[in-house]
Amino acid sequence: MPERRQGVTLADVARLAEVSEITVSRILRNHGPAAPATRDRVLAAVRETGYVPNRLAGGLASSGSQLVGVIVPSLTNIVFPEVLGGIRAALDGSGFQAVIGVSDYDLAIEEELVASLLAWRPEAMVIAGFDHTPAARAMLEGSGVRIAEIMEIDSTPIDLAVGHSHVQAGFDTGQYLLGRGYRRFGYVGHDWNADRRARLRHDGLVAALASAGLSLVTTQRTEGPSSVAAGREQLAALLAQGPKPDVVVFSNDDMATGGVFHCMAAGLVPPRDLALFGFNGLDIGQALPTPLSTMRSNRFLTGRTAVEMLLAQRTRPPQPQVIDTGYEILPGATA
Template structure:
């Protein structure tokens, strides 16, 4: 009659239920489930049977609260539809595998205020570490991160100072090397096709690096075309059409990334322009789509998977926020391809 808990499943199976069935105390069950401390073989057997019988699922909220350790890693990326971020997540997943940690992914939509809200929201889950794409945050966001004491990795770029740890590549340098590579190939009449860089700040860094390299050789970007929106294949196609309508004498067009550049190749294919021969095209990222083109895209390969993997390995390898900043350069390489 005085049942402490209504019959059956209403409130869910708890440790207490399992302990009762297995004739041991709750803490013993808890220890067995976490492989913690010495346990008699028969007891373990009995408890595991009870777990199976009851279909017990531990409550991580309670566990995390009691042990003040959630086994969560917060991740904030600006987008999931831009394939580079899922690839970073792939690296994160691979490094998390078998560690008992679980990633919580949030998407900021390239908006720093949204990012700030997400940081607050994720910190509320008491993650043990946090990975955030980019080095650029609101002051408030930075303060919350520092104040939380959580280990932070900022990934993708290493062009400015991180809070603790940055893992990625120098986009400015990548842009610069792109310029040098193309100059070395003899191109002199440069066009640039980009997308909205108020949101994609790294695209701007690459652009600036490119301009710097050209400047050193006294070469100018003769025409620039920027799409006011996120990068996409369609935008790349349209923008190339547009820039070519303005200047017919370009010998190379550098795109803000591979999506845009792939669109550029599509425009060429449709308009009967032979890539490289008539007009050289250059991208950034080394995406599959670009490499599968009839004329594989000349581009820069960024190691997205490695970035995610490295960030997590580094974070889980330390128990506290580190004293000193660290910057890990995962590098990049120019893919020669067939378009430049």
């Protein structure tokens, strides 16, 4: 088995905090008294170094575990079960097992999951996206294990990024629809704070319109998560406020499917009365009586490629790596 890079150690924390290793261990295990100033100094050193206590004992600690940690933001969004399917396929027959945590799009919960999973010294970690708390990033960087940040490639990864550019996907959406003759664009979206990738696609769309001397004529966005119901409600609100677009781009297929349902209820026929375009290429959109025009991301391939890359090379390369798994436009019939 390839030699693993040594992560942050108890000695590193002790050196930074200017105390003994025994003192650090005692404070982290909450055993015995410690001066408040000493405790604060040790905990600050832990946060700064990204140190994670080792939950494995004895000989196992030196060789790691047969685990691959995986953190995704949701299991109700069909996108992520498909990613997990790719991860499972890559692990099949490898001797490794995935341990999965769900963050609910909450970076504080993600930080707790990072600490918990790294404490078991996994062989590698797969985590969705580039957004992490400073403490979580420090733990991931200092862990000494392979780290794959998946679903996007628009930033520099800690180690390995696998996915596609959401800025480019948004730009290509705009270019495609401009090529179809649309000029009055609306946008319906969901919470950008929880879903950075949706914001990046929006920004790419805006850039494509700007390159043609255009801009969005109307926008409607909910502060909650994406859903079919939210898409239906937000399209109704967008059309009620005016001005009327000739095409509406949605943050994803859940929202766009809701838009289709609003059109059915309001007697609007896409694309004759209003064109609709989504993102993700979900089965539900393609099963509609009028298949949704959208862009399909390669989610299964993303999960499988990430794990295959991590297990093929167990030590981090000198420079971060980026793997683009791409996407494709599904013409559908709503735009």
